[in-house]
Amino acid sequence: MLRNKETLITTFALFSLFFGAGNLILPPLLGFNSGNMWWLVTLGFATSAVLVPVLGILAHAKLQGTIFDFGKKVSPRFGLVYALSVYAISISLPSPRTASVTHEIAVAPFFNISSLTTSILYFSLVFIFVMNRSKLLDILGKILTPAIIIILLSIIGLTIFDLDFSFRGGTLENPFSTGILEGYQTFDAIGAVVVGGVIIVSINLKTKAPYEAKKGLIRKSGWLAGLALFLIYAGLILTGALNQANFDSEISRTELLTGISKVTLGNTANIFLSILVSLACFTTAVGIVTGTADFIKSHYSHYRNAYLYTAIVGCVLGILMGQFNVAYIITVALPALMFIYPITIVLILLNVVPERLATPKVFKVVVLTTILFSIPDFLGSLEFLPLNKEIFGWIPLSRYQLGWILPSVIAFAIANANKDSKTAKKLP
Structure with missing residues (x-):
């Protein structure tokens, strides 16, 4: 001990x-x-x-x-x-x-x-x-x-x-x-x-x-x-x-x-x-x-x-x-x-939750979603897109530069729901 x-x-x-x-x-x-x-x-x-x-x-x-x-x-x-x-x-x-x-x-x-x-x-x-x-x-x-x-x-x-x-x-x-x-x-x-x-x-x-x-x-x-x-x-x-x-x-x-x-x-x-x-x-x-x-x-x-x-x-x-x-x-x-940072946060959370909620497929879907929805904030921080707020303003929380959060949560829920539905279909 x-x-x-x-x-x-x-x-x-x-x-x-x-x-x-x-x-x-x-x-x-x-x-x-x-x-x-x-x-x-x-x-x-x-x-x-x-x-x-x-x-x-x-x-x-x-x-x-x-x-x-x-x-x-x-x-x-x-x-x-x-x-x-x-x-x-x-x-x-x-x-x-x-x-x-x-x-x-x-x-x-x-x-x-x-x-x-x-x-x-x-x-x-x-x-x-x-x-x-x-x-x-x-x-x-x-x-x-x-x-x-x-x-x-x-x-x-x-x-x-x-x-x-x-x-x-x-x-x-x-x-x-x-x-x-x-x-x-x-x-x-x-x-x-x-x-x-x-x-x-x-x-x-x-x-x-x-x-x-x-x-x-x-x-x-x-x-x-x-x-x-x-x-x-x-x-x-x-x-x-x-x-x-x-x-x-x-x-x-x-x-x-x-x-x-x-x-x-x-x-x-x-x-x-x-x-x-x-x-x-x-x-x-x-x-x-x-x-x-x-x-x-x-x-x-x-x-x-x-x-x-x-x-x-x-x-x-x-x-x-x-x-x-x-x-x-x-x-x-x-x-x-x-x-x-968003990718890191998501990887940390996925590695903490129980294994049944974080299968390889869930990892792939959630991380890919996070990467996609982090791009606007990344480009905005570079001031690459002057109209960043107008173009991506429809994304929830984007005005706070946290537009990746809700899409990642939704992706996590959908990936797990899809996995559970497939498991249920296999049962007799």
Whole structure:
């Protein structure tokens, strides 16, 4: 049996792998812009940035394989293309973004060095950790995550106790859907299928426990990590909402986070915030590069140095993209997210529901429908179609850039109803 100590370490490791650049800089500005509707934007944000990722970890607990297993029921070829696409996006956008955030918040205020220099030093350290992946779970679970949580709780706690609960009106037209879409930018759903694989490999390196024991450990750790994420997100969004009167309405994400830290922690804010940002971003970058290298190693095991070469490529890409500013990387990431995120959410949900409701045929129908109805949002994010709203306005929820949801639900229901009717006809 796996003990509670292993559950706690795995929970902390999961939290630190999830909690990175986007998780830190996105919620405060959401709260700042939502004002008295902060609770509604929190529910939307938690849907895509907490609930779906936790379900992704539960799917990993069930599958105990790699990201390839998430899509293989559609077809092995699709599973491979999906996996490679996710890893390509992960090491090209969210991983480099961690270096960019670290430079803007934790390095630039103290040192007169270029963002390129920061990226080189940053991903050199990432490479060292990735190459020592057998110790990864203990390092993340025992050392780094407790430090992250303590600093976060200090900022949130001091804000809640020091400021009176008076809110101004928000500027968001649709707080709930805005929260959902902003949750995309955390990459947490994609992170779930990536870092979940890291956790599986790490557990397998540490223990030979049976399938059910590992399944229980991963499920429990997933829910606990999700609860911690929700509390931190809600706290950061509330913190942003309570600080509306203290900052200019045009403030940027990183400037707001820095400003809130100064309000709550005083003159020591920069030091604490620098430590927090560095730890939170670093653990996520390590998880992404490790997950990518793990997958390539497992799927292309005939290449002896597959893990090493993948780690090098991941870190080089991190250096090249990490030198750009955060706002630019977020803008570049949007089209990729509008396409890959709905597919990821659907694959997670299909892998969580009972097998009888998610046959290979159901997988094919639902995933194909999701892809088709994600195209308008993808094109719209590219501003490829100026008349996007007029052309695709008939699709339910399309005005919220969530036009894929209802068609996917309908496809799931029809595919299962058709399957059940065929089964009934075969019965005597």
